[in-house]
Amino acid sequence: MNTQVLSAGFAQRARAFCALTKPRVVSLIVFTAVIGMFLATPGMVPPQILLAGTLGIALAAGAAAAVNCLVERKIDAVMSRTRWRPLPRGELTALQTLVFAGALGGIGLWTLYHFVNALTMWLTVATFVGYAIVYTVILKPRTPQNIVIGGASGAMPPVLGWAAVTGEVTTEAMLLFLIIFAWTPPHFWSLALYRTEDYTRAGVPMLPVTHGKDYTRLQVLLYTLILFAVTLMPYVIRMSGAFYLAAALVLGGIFIAYALRIYLAYSDDVARKTFCFSITYLALLFAALLVDHYL
DSSP states (O other): HHHHHHHHHHHHHHHHHHTOOHHHHHHHHHHHHHHHHHHTTTSOOOOOHHHHHHHHHHHHHHHHHHHHHHHHHHHHHHHTTTSSSTTTSSSOOHHHHHHHHHHHHHHHHHHHHHHOOHHHHHHHHHHHIIIIIIIIIIIIITTTHHHHHHHHHHHHHHHHHHHHHHHOOOOOHHHHHHHHHHHHHHHHHHHHHHHHHHHHHHTOOHHHHHHOHHHHHHHHHHHHHHHHHHTTHHHTTTTSHHHHHHHHHHHHHHHHHHHHHHHHSOHHHHHHHHHHHHHHHHHHHHHHHHHHHTO
């Protein structure tokens, strides 16, 4: 019985630490980083770079997510979307979270420095600071443009992947950055639209809270149109070919249709579906870039 209790307690604690890293978010980060690696070379990515780069970026991203959970634990406690997280539930302490984040981030950066290259490590440090400090501590509680400005850190993963393989940051890498940067506002504002009461209760100045839902609906549409234009640029600069162009047109058309529904016939259900599609959209768009790269 004691062994079973200890086993159950260990499993619960492990799940709590895992939840701190926001696995679903990190999986998309790692996916776009790996795509960046493959797009950076005409051949295959060296196994050491692929494995060490993926591991290092994943660990650093998980550490940044844990710091975010630590800083926002009081906000998370009053939001229905996040009150289940380990810190609001009292499953972990602030000290445990800090030590865990430090260890995770330290191992991740050490891995990148010793098995990938120094540039990738330093870019990852900048990304960590951008998300965990600039966005979480400074921007999110102070300005409704938090997602727009803070989106720069979220757009870095493919740049990290590119730098891991090439040791430099090129125009093509920055175009991948720009795609995610333009994608971030309509993605998050779709969520904020149907979670406005949550953000109001938590005192977070998201755009629907400060400027109203009508204004936010227009911004979702405008940024989706900007995103559509940006996603055509890989074809324009001959970074990709007809397969990617077709995918970008189809996926972008669907995203614009969702954005038009948000603007013209809003409902929380439409906003929720738009948010969910936006995740699928980004994954499929980057997958199309990869497939096109090897055609």
